[in-house]
Amino acid sequence: MKERKSVYPGSATPKVKWIGKIERLAWGGLGVGREADGRLLLLSAPLALFPGEEVEAEVRWKARHGEGEVLRWLVSDPRRRPAGCPVARLCGGCELWEAGTHATALKRLMVEDLLRRQLPKMETWEWKPAPAEARRHRIQLHWAGRQLGFHRRRSHSIVPVSRCPAADQALSNAIPRLAEALEGGALPSRPQRWELATGTPAGEVFASLEDGRAWRLEPDGWHVSQDSVLHTHRGAVLRHRVGGFFQVCAPWAMDAFGQVLEAWDLRGITLFDLYGGVGLFSVLLRERFQRFVLVESEPNAVAWARKNLEHLGLSAECHAVDAADWMPDGLGEPGDTILLDPPRVGLAPAFSDKLKRAKAGNLVLVGCDGAAFCRDVQRLAPEWHLEHLAVLDLFPLTAHAEFVGLLRPTPAP
Numbered sequence: 327m328k329e330r331k332s333v334y335p336g337s338a339t340p341k342v343k344w345i346g347k348i349e350r351l352a353w354g355g356l357g358v359g360r361e362a363d364g365r366l367l368l369l370s371a372p373l374a375l376f377p378g379e380e381v382e383a384e385v386r387w388k389a390r391h392g393e394g395e396v397l398r399w400l401v402s403d404p405r406r407r408p409a410g411c412p413v414a415r416l417c418g419g420c421e422l423w424e425a426g427t428h429a430t431a432l433k434r435l436m437v438e439d440l441l442r443r444q445l446p447k448m449e450t451w452e453w454k455p456a457p458a459e460a461r462r463h464r465i466q467l468h469w470a471g472r473q474l475g476f477h478r479r480r481s482h483s484i485v486p487v488s489r490c491p492a493a494d495q496a497l498s499n500a501i502p503r504l505a506e507a508l509e510g511g512a513l514p515s516r517p518q519r520w521e522l523a524t525g526t527p528a529g530e531v532f533a534s535l536e537d538g539r540a541w542r543l544e545p546d547g548w549h550v551s552q553d554s555v556l557h558t559h560r561g562a563v564l565r566h567r568v569g570g571f572f573q574v575c576a577p578w579a580m581d582a583f584g585q586v587l588e589a590w591d592l593r594g595i596t597l598f599d600l601y602g603g604v605g606l607f608s609v610l611l612r613e614r615f616q617r618f619v620l621v622e623s624e625p626n627a628v629a630w631a632r633k634n635l636e637h638l639g640l641s642a643e644c645h646a647v648d649a650a651d652w653m654p655d656g657l658g659e660p661g662d663t664i665l666l667d668p669p670r671v672g673l674a675p676a677f678s679d680k681l682k683r684a685k686a687g688n689l690v691l692v693g694c695d696g697a698a699f700c701r702d703v704q705r706l707a708p709e710w711h712l713e714h715l716a717v718l719d720l721f722p723l724t725a726h727a728e729f730v731g732l733l734r735p736t737p738a739p
């Protein structure tokens with residue numbers, strides 16, 4: 327095959343040192359720098375970057391921009407604090423430790439940058455910072471045969487850990503118990519991924535493997551378990567399979583979503599809860615709709631959704647099927663809402679086209695990748711326009727955020 331000639335003489339060059347200032351923060355926690363000739367640089371760092379900081383980076387120039395990694399800070403922001411985690415520089419789990427209490431303000435800057443570029447008409451939006459006590463109720467650890475830990479940043483090698491300050495205390499305390507059981511052969515010791523999870527309120531701790539096997543932590547060790555993880559929220563109970571999907575910072579996520587949906591006063595006849603998991607949004611909106619149709623591709627989650635919604639006495643049908651395949655053309659009536667909470671990649675183009683022909687009066691789009699969310703809002707236009715937007719810091723200490731938008735049909739001109 328003929329080798330492609332580079333358009334820019336400096337592209338595909340070896341890595342070079344670069345010294346300069348972080349101008350602003352872009353989506354994903356990248357720092358934006360600028361070369362003297364105006365070319366932009368996107369810089370990643372093991373820890374938070376503050377605009378205005380001066381750094382030395384290792385950069386590779388591409389056709390029109392550079393990409394690199396910060397090696398050291400020459401002038402650091404006075405708000406920078408020592409990380410509250412001994413492996414913060416190595417572990418791939420959290421990027422914003424050294425920003426301390428300013429982490430949420432930095433994340434807001436990233437969101438502002440994304441929205442300015444992708445949804446410039448959306449001048450007003452709500453930002454919900456995470457409360458200081460928000461912690462992860464689900465963590466994924468890797469057992470490498472001798473060590474238990476998290477993946478090293480941008481690598482599959484292991485950073486051994488004996489605690490995790492970003493996780494709920496009950497989970498953090500369970501890490502050495504899991505390591506002990508793996509080392510001693512009390513749990514399957516083949517190298518693989520483990521999930522530790524707890525419910526709300528935190529207390530019971532479960533360990534699970536991807537094949538579905540689960541154990542519950544008791545004072546005398548791990549016991550095989552068929553139990554489910556239980557979450558409570560304002561009088562409602564939600565259960566899911568151990569190892570099944572649920573919001574990472576469960577109590578804070580339930581509060582934050584609940585507050586946003588309540589403020590929008592979303593109500594009506596039927597809620598179509600697409601990508602519905604075990605029924606979180608149907609449960610949060612249980613007093614605001616008369617009927618619930620939940621669509622979710624994972625059969626086990628659907629089985630739990632059925633039980634969760636039945637337990638609350640809701641009139642609900644739950645379908646274990648691909649959401650795009652299930653959705654009929656022209657779905658809904660003006661009194662109905664279609665709520666979509668797809669995985670990180672967002673909506674497929676053909677599904678967005680189908681949604682443009684829906685007859686429901688509201689569409690709520692939830693997305694954990696801001697870039698995919700903005701793209702989907704753009705794709706749904708002009709038939710749907712974004713009326714309200716809330717961005718929730720559901721993933722404290724990371725550069726991730728949850729986007730929730732209320733879209734309404736655009737009136738005919």
Ligand SMILES: C[S@@+](CC[C@H](N)C(=O)[O-])C[C@H]1O[C@@H](n2cnc3c(N)ncnc32)[C@H](O)[C@@H]1O
Pocket residue numbers: 571572573600601602603604605606607621622623624627647648649650667668669670
């Ligand atoms: C981001 S989670 C949201 C779950 C739920 N709304 C919640 O907040 O707990 C996305 C869900 O979509 C489901 N899913 C993935 N692909 C799907 C598809 N093509 N059709 C329907 N559901 C799908 C996943 O199993 C997962 O439960």
